[in-house]
Amino acid sequence: MKNKIMDMSTLDKRLLKELDDYINSLDGDKQEHLILVLHKAQELFGYLPQNLQLYVARKLNLSSARVNGVVTFYSFFNEEPVGKYRISVCMGTACFVKGADKVLERVQDLLKIQKDRISEDGLFTINDVRCIGACGLAPVLTVNDKVYGKVKPNDVDDIIRYYRGLENENS
Amino acid sequence: MKIASYQELKNWQKKCQNNKNYKINVLVCTGTSCLSSDSQTLVEMLESALESHNLQVEIKVIKTGCFGFCGQGPMIKIEPDEITYVKVKVEDIEDIVENHFLKNTTVKRLLYKEPGQTKLLEKSSEMQFYKKQMRVALRNCGEIDPENIEDYVLNDGYFALAKVLENYSPDEVIKIIKDSGLRGRGGGGFSTGLKWELTRKSPGNEKYLICNADEGDPGAFMDRSILEGDPHSVIEAMIIAGYAIGANNGLIYIRAEYALVTERLRRVITDARKYGLLGKDILGSGFDFDIEIKLGAGAFVCGEETALIRSMEGFRGEPDKKPPFPSQAGFRGKPSNVNNVETFANIPVIILNGAEWFAKIGTKKSKGTKVFSLVGQIRNIGLVEVPMGTTIKEMIYDIGGGHPEEREIKAIQIGGPSGGVITKEYFDTQIDYDSLVEMGAMMGSGGIIVMDEDTDMVQIAKFYLDFIQDESCGKCTPCRIGTKRMYEILERLVNMEGSPEDLNSLRTLGRIIKDTSLCGLGQTSANPVLSTMKYFPEEYEAYAYKTKKTKYSIDPKKCVGCTKCAKACPVECIEGKIREPHIINESECIACGSCYEVCPVNAVIKP
Numbered sequence: 152m153k154n155k156i157m158d159m160s161t162l163d164k165r166l167l168k169e170l171d172d173y174i175n176s177l178d179g180d181k182q183e184h185l186i187l188v189l190h191k192a193q194e195l196f197g198y199l200p201q202n203l204q205l206y207v208a209r210k211l212n213l214s215s216a217r218v219n220g221v222v223t224f225y226s227f228f229n230e231e232p233v234g235k236y237r238i239s240v241c242m243g244t245a246c247f248v249k250g251a252d253k254v255l256e257r258v259q260d261l262l263k264i265q266k267d268r269i270s271e272d273g274l275f276t277i278n279d280v281r282c283i284g285a286c287g288l289a290p291v292l293t294v295n296d297k298v299y300g301k302v303k304p305n306d307v308d309d310i311i312r313y314y315r316g317l318e319n320e321n322s
Numbered sequence: 323m324k325i326a327s328y329q330e331l332k333n334w335q336k337k338c339q340n341n342k343n344y345k346i347n348v349l350v351c352t353g354t355s356c357l358s359s360d361s362q363t364l365v366e367m368l369e370s371a372l373e374s375h376n377l378q379v380e381i382k383v384i385k386t387g388c389f390g391f392c393g394q395g396p397m398i399k400i401e402p403d404e405i406t407y408v409k410v411k412v413e414d415i416e417d418i419v420e421n422h423f424l425k426n427t428t429v430k431r432l433l434y435k436e437p438g439q440t441k442l443l444e445k446s447s448e449m450q451f452y453k454k455q456m457r458v459a460l461r462n463c464g465e466i467d468p469e470n471i472e473d474y475v476l477n478d479g480y481f482a483l484a485k486v487l488e489n490y491s492p493d494e495v496i497k498i499i500k501d502s503g504l505r506g507r508g509g510g511g512f513s514t515g516l517k518w519e520l521t522r523k524s525p526g527n528e529k530y531l532i533c534n535a536d537e538g539d540p541g542a543f544m545d546r547s548i549l550e551g552d553p554h555s556v557i558e559a560m561i562i563a564g565y566a567i568g569a570n571n572g573l574i575y576i577r578a579e580y581a582l583v584t585e586r587l588r589r590v591i592t593d594a595r596k597y598g599l600l601g602k603d604i605l606g607s608g609f610d611f612d613i614e615i616k617l618g619a620g621a622f623v624c625g626e627e628t629a630l631i632r633s634m635e636g637f638r639g640e641p642d643k644k645p646p647f648p649s650q651a652g653f654r655g656k657p658s659n660v661n662n663v664e665t666f667a668n669i670p671v672i673i674l675n676g677a678e679w680f681a682k683i684g685t686k687k688s689k690g691t692k693v694f695s696l697v698g699q700i701r702n703i704g705l706v707e708v709p710m711g712t713t714i715k716e717m718i719y720d721i722g723g724g725h726p727e728e729r730e731i732k733a734i735q736i737g738g739p740s741g742g743v744i745t746k747e748y749f750d751t752q753i754d755y756d757s758l759v760e761m762g763a764m765m766g767s768g769g770i771i772v773m774d775e776d777t778d779m780v781q782i783a784k785f786y787l788d789f790i791q792d793e794s795c796g797k798c799t800p801c802r803i804g805t806k807r808m809y810e811i812l813e814r815l816v817n818m819e820g821s822p823e824d825l826n827s828l829r830t831l832g833r834i835i836k837d838t839s840l841c842g843l844g845q846t847s848a849n850p851v852l853s854t855m856k857y858f859p860e861e862y863e864a865y866a867y868k869t870k871k872t873k874y875s876i877d878p879k880k881c882v883g884c885t886k887c888a889k890a891c892p893v894e895c896i897e898g899k900i901r902e903p904h905i906i907n908e909s910e911c912i913a914c915g916s917c918y919e920v921c922p923v924n925a926v927i928k929p
Contacts, residue, residue, distance in 0.1 A: 186617060187616075190578065190617055220638050221637065224639065225618075225639075242540065243540035243541045244541035281538065281540050283354070285358045286355070286543065286703055287392030287395055287697075287704065288355060289703075298357075300359065
């Protein structure tokens with residue numbers, strides 16, 4: 152296990168180069184920009200595996216514990232891979248009052264995974280998000296950037312069928 | 323082009339006026355809610371339709387920030403006549419172009435009607451929703467193109483800054499803000515002028531001015547709407563504040579979830595620099611100031627100022643003890659002043675209209691207006707700005723239009739996870755800082771969630787505690803472990819496995835957490851539970867004594883025997899003849915709620 156974390160050879164060289172360039176372009180105290188750097192790393196790699204965290208730590212001359220501490224503190228950072236379609240159920244109060252918990256339950260049942268997990272085919276991840284500010288449409292569910300408003304649990308079936316359909320078309 | 327004085331700004335404004343040669347402006351709301359209903363497509367379709375009729379030289383389509391009336395979105399307002407169309411769909415565009423622009427007739431079917439009335443309202447100002455509102459912080463939202471600096475200047479944008487740099491010393495600026503009575507809009511309600519003064523007086527040459535845009539309350543989107551709809555006003559206010567406290571560096575700490583807003587801010591800042599409104603020697607005054615954006619990464623606690631500062635420094639966002647206050651030792655250990663977005667949005671108008679003007683609005687101790695997001699079981703969901711002192715009744719019935727299905731509203735929750743509930747008996751309470759605290763709630767950042775008779779208050783308390791559990795940073799024990807234990811007790815109660823003693827434990831734990839937590843988040847984390855326990859003890863007791871009804875039933879007096887419920891029931895446990903009252907067999911009921919959803923006469927009683 153330890154070796155896997157230390158092994159940075161599995162990381163895409165081209166993306167690492169891009170990350171290096173980004174870090175070099177930052178002004179001032181680089182350690183202060185840790186959160187920005189992690190944002191960039193996640194944008195490039197999709198998530199923050201531990202070897203990538205270690206890479207960032209070495210690059211910024213920080214301890215890996217410090218970097219891992221920050222990664223696990225903020226909900227925006229993922230240590231696990233993320234599906235091609237990210238289904239987010241808004242759990243803001245407005246959505247909750249209008250039954251968002253039932254919607255989330257339905258998504259979990261349909262995909263047979265819990266929130267924050269990736270489906271077996273690697274297509275979907277489910278998570279709950281805090282208010283996205285579309286309270287007029289509560290309850291709200293988003294798939295990547297597409298917003299679905301006034302969602303009833305039964306609508307979830309259609310939504311997932313739609314994205315599965317997209318995949319079948321592609322293949 | 324750099325603007326180097328008040329006079330040059332004035333000349334520029336005149337020039338902007340001359341540039342405006344469109345006869346008609348079509349304002350399309352592209353706030354988050356309308357954008358989610360595809361208002362971007364509306365804009366594109368409008369533009370291409372106008373072009374195909376060769377009208378693009380006379381009519382300009384403007385993407386604006388939030389109109390506020392999200393429940394009726396997407397909305398389109400056509401100036402100068404102010405004709406407002408609601409719930410506009412893609413297929414309506416051709417109709418609007420054809421009739422409104424070519425034949426000059428109003429498209430009646432897209433006009434707004436008050437519920438239960440037949441009169442069509444042409445103008446937004448005639449709508450009940452807007453009548454009791456007063457837009458100060460939101461003055462430009464929905465009125466201008468937020469990314470167009472000329473639009474902002476035309477509405478007297480950057481004139482407050484020019485007035486300050488030309489006429490006032492920093493101390494005079496602070497005095498104006500103090501005299502206005504403006505208090506922080508982010509939660510605590512501390513005097514803004516006093517806060518500036520403290521930072522100004524702190525020794526040191528390097529100081530920081532910070533804008534807190536880490537709006538994290540679930541169900542609140544005020545700051546986001548301001549930044550989306552009128553970002554320049556926040557930039558202008560930050561420069562003024564920087565001048566007042568003696569800071570040359572401004573920082574905006576913004577949630578990573580607000581990606582679109584961040585992009586917009588970046589563009590707006592670049593524009594302001596181009597015209598010499600940010601950077602070196604602003605408006606030729608010799609004052610230097612620039613703004614940098616810092617991204618958050620999804621942590622509610624970072625709305626607390628010491629945690630926010632830690633996060634900006636690249637650490638876990640854990641709060642620190644106070645003192646030292648940020649005004650003494652904040653970002654990088656230097657004196658720092660943190661204000662929230664809405665607070666800043668008020669500054670330019672106060673400078674332009676004077677402290678006295680502002681102090682006349684509101685109540686004795688709470689001056690000005692406050693923006694609220696009004697959500698939940700209410701007809702007119704949206705963004706609302708009212709003078710302080712408006713009653714809750716006016717807010718939910720006059721502006722909010724009451725319950726969408728005319729059911730009884732039993733309480734509102736105000737102040738987010740740190741706030742509390744106010745029940746219908748107290749709806750005459752004025753909305754201001756002190757009255758709310760007296761009621762056991764708080765202003766918070768301004769989320770109002772309306773709840774009807776069907777809302778289970780124990781579930782609501784559990785929902786908030788789940789949120790706090792998730793967001794507790796873990797630094798201090800009362801918050802980290804105390805809220806966990808409270809959550810477990812609530813879970814036990816809700817699963818009908820609790821006991822009456824649990825209620826005492828909840829109260830005791832709540833009080834201890836309140837007294838011993840380190841930061842504001844922890845100290846207020848028990849509020850949703852304590853406040854619902856105070857006003858709805860019977861709902862807790864029903865769980866604790868296991869007398870809570872868990873199955874649905876039908877009111878035989880209301881039931882008309884339409885058979886809809888029996889058809890909808892998935893386990894076929896509803897019986898009854900046509901046109902006779904139906905009965906639910908409670909031993910078989912799975913409490914799915916299907917019957918409740920389909921009943922046309924509200925005869926089904928929710929457990």
